Amino acid sequence: MLVSRRTRPPLAAGLVLALAVLAGCTAGDADTPAPDATPTPTVDPGPQPEDVVATAVIPEGGIDVEVGVHPVVRAGEYAVLTLDLTPLEELPDGDPVHVNGFAGALSRNVTLRPPSNVRLVDLERDVIHHPGVGGDDWPVVAPRQWDVLRGPEGSRVLIPYAAPADDVTSVSVLLPGAPLFADVPVIEGDVPSSVRPDAGGGDPSATGTPTAAGTATATPSPRPEPETLDLDAIVEARTFPLDSSSSELEGAVTTTESTERIDVQLGSDVLFEFDQATLTPAASEAVALVAARIAEREPGTVDVVGHTDDQGDDAYNLDLSQRRAQAVADALAAQVDASSYPLQAQGRGEAEPFVANDSEENRALNRRVTVSLTSTVVTRTDVTTTGELPPFGEKGTVAPGDAPLKIVNLARAWEVQATARRVHGHVVVDLAVRGDDEEDGLGWAVGFLRGKHPHRGDGTRTPENVAGRAVILHGASKLYPMDYTTGPTDGAPDGEWLTVTDLDAGAWIDGGQTRMYSFVYPRMDVDTVTFQVGNGITYSDDFRLLDVPVAPDASPTADG
Numbered sequence: 226m227l228v229s230r231r232t233r234p235p236l237a238a239g240l241v242l243a244l245a246v247l248a249g250c251t252a253g254d255a256d257t258p259a260p261d262a263t264p265t266p267t268v269d270p271g272p273q274p275e276d277v278v279a280t281a282v283i284p285e286g287g288i289d290v291e292v293g294v295h296p297v298v299r300a301g302e303y304a305v306l307t308l309d310l311t312p313l314e315e316l317p318d319g320d321p322v323h324v325n326g327f328a329g330a331l332s333r334n335v336t337l338r339p340p341s342n343v344r345l346v347d348l349e350r351d352v353i354h355h356p357g358v359g360g361d362d363w364p365v366v367a368p369r370q371w372d373v374l375r376g377p378e379g380s381r382v383l384i385p386y387a388a389p390a391d392d393v394t395s396v397s398v399l400l401p402g403a404p405l406f407a408d409v410p411v412i413e414g415d416v417p418s419s420v421r422p423d424a425g426g427g428d429p430s431a432t433g434t435p436t437a438a439g440t441a442t443a444t445p446s447p448r449p450e451p452e453t454l455d456l457d458a459i460v461e462a463r464t465f466p467l468d469s470s471s472s473e474l475e476g477a478v479t480t481t482e483s484t485e486r487i488d489v490q491l492g493s494d495v496l497f498e499f500d501q502a503t504l505t506p507a508a509s510e511a512v513a514l515v516a517a518r519i520a521e522r523e524p525g526t527v528d529v530v531g532h533t534d535d536q537g538d539d540a541y542n543l544d545l546s547q548r549r550a551q552a553v554a555d556a557l558a559a560q561v562d563a564s565s566y567p568l569q570a571q572g573r574g575e576a577e578p579f580v581a582n583d584s585e586e587n588r589a590l591n592r593r594v595t596v597s598l599t600s601t602v603v604t605r606t607d608v609t610t611t612g613e614l615p616p617f618g619e620k621g622t623v624a625p626g627d628a629p630l631k632i633v634n635l636a637r638a639w640e641v642q643a644t645a646r647r648v649h650g651h652v653v654v655d656l657a658v659r660g661d662d663e664e665d666g667l668g669w670a671v672g673f674l675r676g677k678h679p680h681r682g683d684g685t686r687t688p689e690n691v692a693g694r695a696v697i698l699h700g701a702s703k704l705y706p707m708d709y710t711t712g713p714t715d716g717a718p719d720g721e722w723l724t725v726t727d728l729d730a731g732a733w734i735d736g737g738q739t740r741m742y743s744f745v746y747p748r749m750d751v752d753t754v755t756f757q758v759g760n761g762i763t764y765s766d767d768f769r770l771l772d773v774p775v776a777p778d779a780s781p782t783a784d785g
Contacts (some may be wrong), residue, residue, distance in 0.1 A: 272296045274307070274414045275422070282313065283402030284738040286322035287666055289313045290374070294398055295417060296410040297345065297386075303357060303456055304388040305416045306345065306398065306409075310371075311379035324372040326401045329728030330688030334711035334721050335463060336362050339372055342728045345386050346397040346405075348649040348745065349780070351469075351484055353709055353725065354386040354396075357462035367419040367454040378424045383416065383454045387462040395781065397648060401727045404655040405743040407648045408780055419452045465709040467725065469747035470680055471608045472703040475615070477511050479680060480518060480608075486599045487522065489515050490579075493533075493549060493592035502548035504556055512553065515596050516560035517606050524565035525600035529554040531572040532579070532595070534588035539574060547572030553594045566598070579682045605650075608749050612701025617769045621761025626753075626773035631661060634766040637669055637736075638662045643756045643770050645697075647778035650748035652697060652704070654756050654773070660736040670731040673758055673766040674742060677724070678705055684719035685710075691723065692730035695744050698755040704746045751775055 272278055277293040284290070293309035316322060329337030336358055345354035356364040364384065371382035389396060389411055398406040470481045477495040481488045496508040504512070519527060531546030531553075550570040558568055580587045617623055624630045629642040640661040645654045658671050676694040677687040687693060687708075697704050710720035725745040734740050753774055759767030 272410045272412060274298050274412070274417045277309065278409060279398075279406045281400070281403035281406075281741070283326065283400075284732070284734050284740050285310075285324050285326055285402070286374075287733065287735050288316070288322055289738065290322075290324070290379070292400060292403060294400070294406055294409060296412045296414075297389075297396060297398075298412055298414050298416050299388055300385070300416055300456060302388055303385045303459065303462060304345075304411060305454065306343070306384045306386065307381065307417045308343070308384070308400075309379065309381050309421055310374060312374050312377060316374065316376060322374040324374065326729065326732040327372070329723075330690035332688060332711065332721065332723065333686070333714040333717075335723075336364065337728060338363055340364060340366065340382060340384055342401045343384060344399045345389070346399050346467075346725060346745070347389060347393060348397055348407075348651050350390070350393075351467040351707075352389075353399075353465050353467055354389070355463045355465070357385040357387070357456070357459035359458045360460050365455060365459050368449070368452040378421070381417075381419060381421045381424070383419055385454065385456055385459060385462065387464050399725065399743065399745075401729065402732060402740050403743075404741045405648070405653050405745065407646075407653075416454060419454065420449050424448060463711075465711065467707045467709050469707060470705040471747055472680070472705075473514060473609045473701070474511055475612055475701040476703075478514050481680075482518070482602075484602050487518055487597065489518060489596040491515065491553065491594045491596065492589070493531075493594060494589055496553065496594060497549060500545070502545060502552050504552050508556070512556045513560060514609065516557055519557070519561050519566055519596075519598055521602055521604050521606055522598055522600040523603055524562075525598050527554075527557070527561075527566050527568045528595075528597045529557070529568055529570045530595045530597070531570070532577060532591060532593050533575050534591045535575045535578070535582040536588065543572055543574035543576075545572070546574050549594055553596070557596070580679065581683060605748060608699075608702050608704060608747060610699040610702055610749070610751060614698055614755060615701065615703075617757070618759075618761025618763070618767065620763065620765045621759060621767035621769060623761075623769045623771065626756060626770035629659075630768060630770065632673070632766050632768060634673065634764075636672060637664055639671070639766075641768070641770075643773045644776075645754055645756070645773045646776040647750075647780075648745075649780045650750070650778065651707070652746040652749050652751070652754060652775060654695070654697060654744045654746070654754070656695070656742045656744070656756070657739050658734065658742060659739040660734045663736040665735045668733045669735070670733060671740070671742075672730075673764065673768075674727075674730040677722075680705055681708075681722055682719065684717060686714055686717035686721045687724070688721075688728070690729055690731055692727040692742050692744070693724040695726075695756065695758045697744075697746050697749075698757060699749065699751050699753075704749065707745045707747065 279294040291311045295307035327340035329342040367383045395408040466483045472479045479490040531550035533542040554568040554570040578591045632639045638661040640659040674692040707725040753772040757769045761767045
């Protein structure tokens with residue numbers, strides 16, 4: 226039987242205690258006279274490979290587990306992240322706990338076997354790193370049995386990734402169940418041993434070894450043998466550029482961009498009157514926004530493509546889409562340097578629908594003009610924050626964002642609370658989800674976070690189990706979680722897309738336990754945001770949290 230959960234002392238208190246102990250060891254006797262020589266100044270060596278630089282408590286297998294994060298250590302073409310896993314409760318005799326939450330959803334292009342859900346994220350350069358994988362399509366880690374907690378000493382796992390660029394001194398660690406660890410140091414040094422210094426092997430004459438719950442075992446467990454992290458076994462350690470997606474001007478302008486490319490989708494119903502190809506007065510703000518996005522990038526050819534729905538004659542739709550594309554190109558040419566950004570317009574008619582033409586809402590999405598530019602970012606313009614919040618469905622709950630919200634669905638009762646911060650300009654929302662009941666051992670999981678938003682269109686695929694339904698809003702602007710493509714798949718020629726969120730929203734949470742879900746969004750310089758899950762139309766456990774405060778950017782290289 227498990228003992229009751231208890232709270233670990235905060236890391237800061239431990240650091241204060243450690244400093245006090247060091248001071249007591251070095252200060253010497255108060256009656257001893259100080260030497261005449263001037264003391265030699267010491268230099269802080271900075272974080273070391275065996276240092277724990279951050280901790281979090283996550284629920285795993287029905288118990289709370291403390292995760293200690295070490296600096297990322299460079300090892301040639303790779304960099305190694307070390308995590309210590311310590312159970313905070315007594316384990317049942319002969320019943321080890323398996324760490325299952327480090328796996329991801331079903332992907333077609335990359336393995337998401339554990340611990341592939343643990344990723345490094347460079348939010349200054351917008352790049353994400355997946356763990357190195359061997360020829361058997363399993364991540365290369367050490368030790369092999371890292372995911373089985375058999376006793377109070379817990380375990381450790383070494384995870385290799387492609388090394389960040391030489392000038393990268395810190396990265397964020399996206400660990401399922403924990404808030405995003407921002408700015409974990411990237412250092413030079415020796416990769417830590419696969420065996421923790423405190424793992425077994427105590428004095429045989431001792432009466433017992435303390436456990437995490439403060440009790441004692443009669444016999445200390447034997448110290449395991451270290452395992453070598455076989456970096457030569459890695460056949461692939463992939464990195465992916467991140468994309469930002471936002472919808473502005475009440476949905477009239479949807480922008481998707483990476484460091485190398487920008488695609489802007491303009492709704493034709495805002496740009497043109499029905500069956501017309503002359504821009505309306507209301508279109509000027511949308512065109513100006515597109516021109517500003519183009520100006521953020523190095524010169525290059527801008528493609529302007531018109532699309533229609535499937536209503537009407539094919540030949541007529543093709544001609545209408547061409548005339549509308551040319552109208553947008555002409556308007557852009559008046560606002561950008563056409564010699565640096567030559568514009569070419571063409572129409573596709575109804576040949577390339579964004580979504581199926583099976584409803585009036587979808588047909589409106591297909592009536593569009595897209596503007597694309599493959600070019601490197603030079604400067605960035607924040608997402609606009611004008612307009613009013615769009616309506617929210619009557620089935621959902623709208624509540625203030627500064628207090629917990631209780632949610633009851635068919636499965637169980639939950640309590641959620643959102644906090645937000647900026648990391649290298651990105652807005653990061655950390656959502657705490659607590660089992661607000663006494664249910665234990667049933668494997669209950671959060672269902673309302675599972676799923677995706679359709680802003681990518683029908684030619685793409687996103688695993689349904691990712692925690693991708695949450696967006697943030699400010700005014701009439703909506704921001705989607707950052708994502709990235711692993712490449713095309715059968716049936717998804719425009720790519721499989723993974724989000725910079727937990728890749729498996731089905732983790733087990735017992736009553737009284739809390740699991741954290743972090744969501745990384747595009748850059749936005751705001752003091753508050755509205756955090757929203759779902760649209761409130763279909764599900765009663767959809768919710769909108771108003772005016773969640775956004776903490777200032779504390780990143781070392783943040784500019785405000």
